Amino acid sequence: MPPCGVYSRNYAEDMATVRTPFHWGLLIILLLLLAFFPSFATYYWLTLMIFMCIFVINTLGLHILLGCAGQISLGHSAFMGVGAYTSAILTAKVGIPFLFALPLAGIVTGLVGLIFGFPSVRVKGFYLALVTLGAQFILVYVIEHLEITGGTNGMTCPFASIGPWVLDTPAKIYWLTMAVTGVMIFFTHNLTRTRVGRALIAVRDNDIAAEVLGVDVVYYKLLAFFIGCFFTGIAGSLWAHYLTSVHPDQFPLYNSILYLGAIIVGGIGTLFGAITGAIVMRGFDEAIRIATPALAELFPTLGANIAPAIGPMVYGLVIMIFLIFEPRGLHHAWERLKSSIRLWPFAY
């Protein structure tokens, strides 16, 4: 709910993203911080932000597919692989400049996603999840057995280059990734406010009712798959050009589950939830890995086994507790907090 004293006088104000001068101020400060981040950040934080941004773009794709259109996808890691390989092959073997390879990678991934999205016309819910699980295994298999992808040895690709600038330092890659992430967030946010977005939400909530009301469910389901995988392809391309090497092992099932977990933890259906979920999951992963050696020092005699074992245990436990106690995700918890602050000392 908006803060006290803020009213909407016309449709434009109601639909506005940024409502008050305070919001504008915060937004500008954030943008400045992000833009000048490399000047005061260490190598570790720069690379962490690059990973986070790629993760966020991936989660945004999944947000459109799952949060808006309600189609479960367990294969997003493999789709990212398709995008990464497409971009790598286009820049390394065909020689297309990066500026074209980036959207092309997205489009190719979108088309591949479309192929695996066709069953969504017939099956729903978790059967669709299993189709995408199949996509995860089949796509990785195909990548491993094509000549052009270098097979099981992977391949390398050059750095991204825009015109005369070669993006080979973490700072430059960070700017590229952050810019693309900003564009993607803007695009996703606006998507939900248009006719297409409303149609997707209708399909999610009750597809039979939507069909009855005249929404072309088949078209919108396929569109959701295309757009969702387009985002993932873009993320894959950025990943390939950061690492400058792609290998089938970089896209295992574990990552697909991670993206799904990010959406759930953040809150299904909201953009804020998707971004927060991505940041929290990734950060949590890092925190566990940093804490592992310290834990090992506490229990040394049980071998180098115990501390790493605690990692997955805590991870799984946190997600389970979250799902039991906070099923609507971080976004809902944040909204509750904001409301309680704004309403204080009143109860409602």
Next chain:
Amino acid sequence: MSTFFHLLANGLAVGGVYAVVALGFTLIFKATKVFNFAIGEFICIGAFIVWSFTVPFGLPLPVGILIGILGGGFLGFLCERLCVRPMIGQPVLSIIIMTLALSFFLNGAAILVWGSMPASYPTYLPKGSFEVAGAAVGKDIMFCFVATLVIGGAIGFYFQRAKGSIPMRAAAEDQQVAQAAGVRVKKISTLVWIVAGIVCAVGGLFLGTIRGVDMYLPEFGLKVVPAVLVGGLESIPGAIAGGLIIGVLEKLGSGYINPLVGGGIETAIAYIIMIIFLIFRPYGLFGLKKIERI
């Protein structure tokens, strides 16, 4: 032709082992509509429990197996109570993520208790192989195949025919209506998870006997997903049939197609067949037909 029979016979035998695991999936889904991704961990933990009591503690094997079965049942009970009960009424995606998170947790717990060292049981099955129509099938795999059919047959018979399972079938059909008719749905849910835990412990025992006990066992949980779908998610004969079919396809694929494509076709083929089934016959071979056209 003898190659074909060899592949077929081995495929059926291997499929029998997959069928046990598929049975675990199907039981849970049938009664509680939960797709349990943590089945792989149930198998792993069941196998390790049997090993723990047999080798380091030195108890005789039948006692070890019994304790393993009880342990598997207890694990199923715990998981149902702590993880599934609070999620009643939540959307299907949340439950999937819950079981995925549960699988991470159990994986970590298993490594914590038993480490990553592989282990093996003392041999208790006969060695060598049978000759079946010119094909050699290992005796130990054959034993597991027959045991699976017996177990699957018993459970299937109970679920389809026995009077005691009428409340279970009712709860599987529609939980609300069953509750209205006086069926204690929660009790049935717990019971089914315990049985599934036991079945998975037995599956772990079989897999451990044939290939050894190590931390690769949880992967078998995922391997069986195509089997469950092809057979039909809510049907026990379907689970067994699905397991056998996927086993056969795997062997036939690896025998005939692998040389053409350079290897590794087994998983891909299982999933391609699964997707084809999902498009044209989503309820599998034996599953219940649901009419919902879009």
Next chain:
Amino acid sequence: MKHSNMGKFIVWGMMVFLTFGLWLGAYSPAMSQEVRLVKIGNSHGLTGAVSVAHTAYMEAMIAYFKDLNERGGIEFTNPKTGKVGKAKIEHIWADDGYVVSKIVANFTRMKGDGIVFFINGSVGGSLACLELSKRDKIAQIHAGNIKALMYPKHKWMVTSSAAYTDSFGAGIDWITKEWTPKNLPAGGKVKLGIITSDTAFGKALLEPSTEAYMKERGVEFLGMLFAGVGDIDMSPQVKSMVDKGANWIACNHTAPFASNLAKSIGRLGLQGKVNLFLNQACFDDVFVQQAGEYAEGTIGIGFTGHILDSHPYNDKMREIIKRYYPNTNIFYQHGNGVNYGRIIEAGITAALNKFGFPLTGENVADAFFSADGKGVWKSPGGLIPGDYDLTSNPADNAMLHDAALLVAEKGKLKVIKYVHCPGLSFR
């Protein structure tokens, strides 16, 4: 109320005295020996698919470096000052669950922490980190001995043993020269087939150069068949090979896979009629344990660093590992971790002696690979006769010349002899 001036004077005086004392102490003659820290990073899959091997590497390395530090650290002569100094190793380690994105994340985090060398344990991860190594100028050591990682040689990647192809070559040498005269009739041919997994790891056994080598040696190669990593029965593939007349089957993957292969051979009743050759990655105690009696008579090349052999150095290493991990079951793969430790100790000693303190990643890489041959070092414990040659000298053929040829007998691995691995991968 006025605080007593005397009180303030006492407090301030104490603080000045303490500061002065500490400063003096830090530069006192007793502490003039430079005790510096060299940071190295380590990322292995302690949970995940290959956790059994990686946990062993990690335990061995943690124990090795802790023991090294307790003994006082690495002693070096600072080339800039001529003083003898000591350097301790700060071993930063992490689990990566055998997932490449986590390996990359660990690498970047540790680079931020200031490591000068990185230890890595996965093929996919090493391939990804290879580019990062070149860019961020931090050399790595790893155990994924496939051709793509090892050649062309450059200073950012070190391996601790011969390439899989090279050790297979050593096996072919032994089979043709020593096994054939005793076991085949005159004029009999060795017919060899490969059954392996469909991964980079499994396929690394066969390079074009290996096929040519087999032809050279008169081995009839029957082709490569694949089995899934999770396959519980490989008898169709075995039968197919045997139908073609195979008397040797070779394999390269992890021990559980190899044990399934051995069991499949046994189930068909072919044990003794078809011989099994296992390459480095799979021939260890795990294999013997899981294959049980089906392992009897299997021949293979072991990872170097075979600390299950009786040798004074091996006894010392076993004692060191047991000191920190008393409950651990030492097996073959621990030896590989010890190997890493020794190579790193030697390399960092060479780097410190050449460049002094502080070290950069480039310094360490240069010390490992100096074209003037300074990268050669002699195995400290005489574990395996011969030298470890880590140079980028183009005349040098293999990363590691020698390996142990083992046989599985009565549930244990016995060394038959130490063999020289031909440098096939560079051809």
